[in-house]
Amino acid sequence: MELRQLRHFIAVAEERHFGRAAQRLGMAQPPLSQQIRQLEDQLGVTLLERTTRRVDLTPAGQELLERGRAVLAEIATLEADVHRIGAGTTGVLRLGCCGAATYASMPRVLRGVAERLPGVALTVQGGMSDAAVESGLRERTLDLGLLHPPVATPGIEHRVVGRERLVVAVQQGSPLVSGRGLAVGDLREQVFVGHPEGSPLQRAVDELCRGGGFQPRVAQSTPEISVMLSLVAAGQGVAVLPEQVRALRLDGVAYEDLADVAHVELVLAWRGEDRSAVLRSVLELVVELAEQW
Known part of the structure; x- marks a missing residue:
């Protein structure tokens, strides 16, 4: 059975009339009637009871109509899914x-x-x-x-x-908290909570501090931002971080801009x-x- 034959049969079964089905399909009636007879011959069953006035479904035709609709719906879904995958959606x-x-x-x-x-x-x-x-x-x-x-x-x-600006996370209540920003030199005497040694962010912090004339004193390092901020809140040091960290608010932590603009x-x-x-x-x-x- 071809999909074309199935679509044509469903049109006739739904219209209950060969003329209306042919018009719906945009084809002549004789070829449509011929295709339905060929389908019945292939299946070895009578699908339609034809009279001069109307077309009725046999039990076999009713079964083919119901399950054929499901088959065509599944094929339409498959075609749409394949198209979406191919289109990257x-x-x-x-x-x-x-x-x-x-x-x-x-x-x-x-x-x-x-x-x-x-x-x-x-x-x-x-x-x-x-x-x-x-x-x-x-x-x-x-x-x-x-x-x-x-x-x-x-x-x-x-x-x-x-390109993200770097900001300084400091303990709330620290003298460093002013809301006016900090110069790199203001961090000279501070202990740092650092990023992993050799990481892109720690290299950026090291370069920033060297530009201010000192080497940061790193008390402890961690790759996890949330842990770094917890250590800052506990007074274990300051941390220099990308400005997106401002979206993470933690009790005991304040953020200060750097007057010496640095980016990553x-x-x-x-x-x-x-x-x-x-x-x-x-x-x-x-x-x-x-x-x-």
């Missing part, structure tokens, strides 16, 4: 976000995808170190990542989607060999959204 992607990007950039991406690409499901991992995001891409546990460069793994492509880049990274349409759709959307951040 449906699928599943795994997104990893570094530290502070978890609290501002990641929600923006999730909202944008939900609004613009509702057929795409994003599974997310947040609060990751830059190294962990890059490793996830390399090991294929992530499809897309937001992290701070450099990205050293061959085959991982990336694009800058933001935020990049969107993916495996260059991944040519899936859904990845390309999300990449294009995130780049567009980033222009508004």
Whole structure:
């Protein structure tokens, strides 16, 4: 049985009239009648009881009508799903976000995808170190990542989607809290809660302090932003972080701008060999959204 034959039979069965069915299908009546007879011959059953005035369904014809409708509906759904996958408007992607990007950039991406690409499901991992995001891409546990460069793994492509100012997290009630901002030199005598040694953010902090004429005294380091802020709230030191961290409010922590403006880049990274349409759709959307951040 061909799908064309099934569609033609359903038209006749629904219209109960060959002339109206032929008009609905945009074809002449004799070829339509011939196709229905061929279908009955192939199946070895009578599907329609024909009279001069109307057409009635046999029990076999009623069964074919009901199940044929279901078959055509399933095929229509399949065609639509295949089209959406090919167009990159449906699928599943795994997104990893570094530290502070978890609290501002990641929600923006999730909202944008939900609004613009509702057929795409994003599974997310947040609060990751830059190294962990890059490793996830390399090991294929992530499809897309937001992290701070450099990205050293061959085959991982990336694009800058933001430049974030650095801010200082200090204990609430500290003399450093003024609301007017701080100069790097104001941190000379402070103990720092640091990022992992050699990480992009710690290198940025080290460079910032060297520009102020001193080397930061790091009491303890952690890759987790929430832990860093908890240590700051406990009076264990100050922390220099990307400004997106302001979205994370914690009792006992205040944020001060740096008068000595310093930035870190935020990049969107993916495996260059991944040519899936859904990845390309999300990449294009995130780049567009980033222009508004």
